[in-house]
Amino acid sequence: MIRRSGVHGGLQLEAHNERSTARPLRRANPPAQLVLPVDQHAGAPARPIVREGERVLHGQPIAEPTGQVSAWLHAPASGRIIAIEPRPAPHRLGAPTLSIVIENDQRDDRAEPSPSIAFEQRSPAELLEQIARGGVVGLGGAAFPLAAKLDSVRAARPLTLLLNGAECEPYITCDEMLMRERAEEIVLGARILLHASAASACAIALEAGSTLADAALRTAIANAHDERLRLVTVPNIYPAGGERQLIAAVFGLEVPYDGLPADIGLLCHNVGTAAAVAQWIRDGQPLTSRIVTVTGDCVREPGNLDVRLGASIRQLIEQCGGYTDRASRLIMGGSLMGLALPDDDLPVIKATNCIIAASHADLQPRDRELPCIRCGACSEACPAMLLPQQLHWFSRLADLQALEAHGLMDCIECGCCDYVCPSQIPLVERFRETKPLLARRRAERADARAARERFEARAARLERIAVEQRAALAHKRRVRRED
């Protein structure tokens, strides 16, 4: 286990959070139509279990998981399925992906909630099984299915739960608002996750300066009378909210490069994920809505909205007063790692934590790219402790062996190197382009190794058979001679 203190490198960035936290959290109006891509979580796409024309109830499952890493999808409103067809999706940058389209009848008829049993009275295995049916995925942005993550820590003991309330990137405030306004849900979710994973303790991490969230959580923890919960404050450094960086900041531990937090006895979830689990287990409300930060210079009334999945981003902006001016970019996510969307007629998905209608003051265009002068500002800033200047050089040479040795695959694409680069080199974009080459090389080498092992196993088997035959023959001769 590697111990160290804090996060390496990182950036101190302006948070741009005042605008979107000035107004309280509010519910967005239910949209007339909801578009739900079946692949909006990490892993295998879900398979639709409804047919076109069918009426569905709010909370009714409409697609089931396929494979180990996948998730359920539920109807965020009652209405009729009007299409199951490819529709443009935000996580595909506007490319079409299979989606279930619901026409909202605005009646919000709900599916019968399963009888609520206190979670403490169930076995962890039962609880796990029930959590899986809630369609909850990691709400920090990665949308990794919760059930699969909980499954991966089954054998890990001792286990500590870490709830991530440190906003990963500037502009995003959905976790901050959630912690301020729904702290009890987070605490309840933490206790459910503790029970389901049989973890012994839970740390809730939030950034220095989140005073209101800190106070709300403190009260909620005190009210829960649960000794296992504690709050920790991490420095306000980007990307302290990244899972691996947060673990380094809170526990002074590193997650092995080829492993998971579970390998060092940790289970990390976003605070939003915990709140979603609480809603599902307590109220039988599956994940059909989420909090989205709508912000940027080009939106009139920035704020945080509780939005039904499948609602269009355009309507979301309209509910925030509309555009003030033509935005230079429409970003889903934060300013460092977010996706620039080509169109606002795209649905909110489980991974939509923030929408930035950005002006040129929000997001500056890059200057002309100059050659790398190897100043090393990038390596000072790299939280993965890489040498981006060397990776850049070896990427240009397509020297896969050197890229492997310099850890290209350990790059977390946080963008710190890009930000500090005096030559304005789009390093992350280059690395993203080069990674598949390296992945292919790894796969080929694994294939070659497997082939060699097969060959060697076969040779050994033949050799063993030959030896046994010779031995048997010799034995027979000996026996005959002795006769």
Next chain:
Amino acid sequence: MMFPTSAAPHVVGPNRVARVMRLVIYALAPTVLAHIAFFGPGLLVQIALAVATALLAEAAALKARGKPLEPFLKDGSAVVTALLLALCLPPLAPWWLIVSGVAFAILLAKHAYGGLGANPFNPAMAGYAVLLVSFPAQLLQWLPPNAAGLERIELTLPQTLSTIFTGALPAHLTWDAITSPTPLEALRTNLTMGMTMSEAQSSPVFAALGGKGWQWINLAALAGGVWLLRMRIIGWRIPVAMLGTLAACASIMHLLDPGAYVGPLFHLTCGASMLGAFFIATDPVSAATGNQGKLVYAAGIGLLTYVIRTWGGYADGVAFAVLLMNMLAPLIDRYTIPRIYGHAD
């Protein structure tokens, strides 16, 4: 509504290559001023020649290579090379010396290898080394610094210009009469002649720390260097490792035999020690790039500087030490890849 797209990250920091170079140029100001104070206005003429040559050579090379002129002429790197080389030459050196040195630095040491960011050797030091092996006599023609106890030779600006461009001194002066050895040169000559250390250091060119004039030029470079550190343009590793190693070598040898080896303070404040540590060895393009690699690289420069000064054929060794370690930088980088997050040591 449609929007333009681009790859993340969508924000950029304020730092630019031109800013880095501009701050390096500012940081050289104290050194330039100290140099002028002790050696007269010749340096200004050398700088003017050097910068003009550098920009012309840069423009010619960019044009020949089919690169855009504007961004590269504005990046300031050619000016830094010109300034560094100008600071290394005697202020009255003939015009063709600095012109050929800078032209070599920019055209061959820099652009023949691919221009900004691609040169394996520090261009200024490559230019200096070529001049040193080709025209050693001209590089020894230093005047005595304007300091108490030394002959005062003050040339007016017209006299300086005339000397640089015609090679002829004003009528009443001759090179033999006015040339004064630098402190490193004087020490070296005196020790070679069999003097003891105290005899060798009795020459009037020596001062409390190093040599008259030179110690102040070195302290000025130190001040500029510390400012660059504070501005986070350079890191501490290279200057500290280079100066530390130089001082350590000098201390050890001085303790072993104080009669034959001069102490660390002299080495630190003589010749190009400070300029080398803060402005030359820190050239990121030609240096090792990892944190550990930087320490090894700079320690090598400190060690080689000491070895060349003490036992080598040249009075100062910074230029050759830098070039030799430039040669090793890729190898150092290869063996000093830092540990990556999540990997064992």
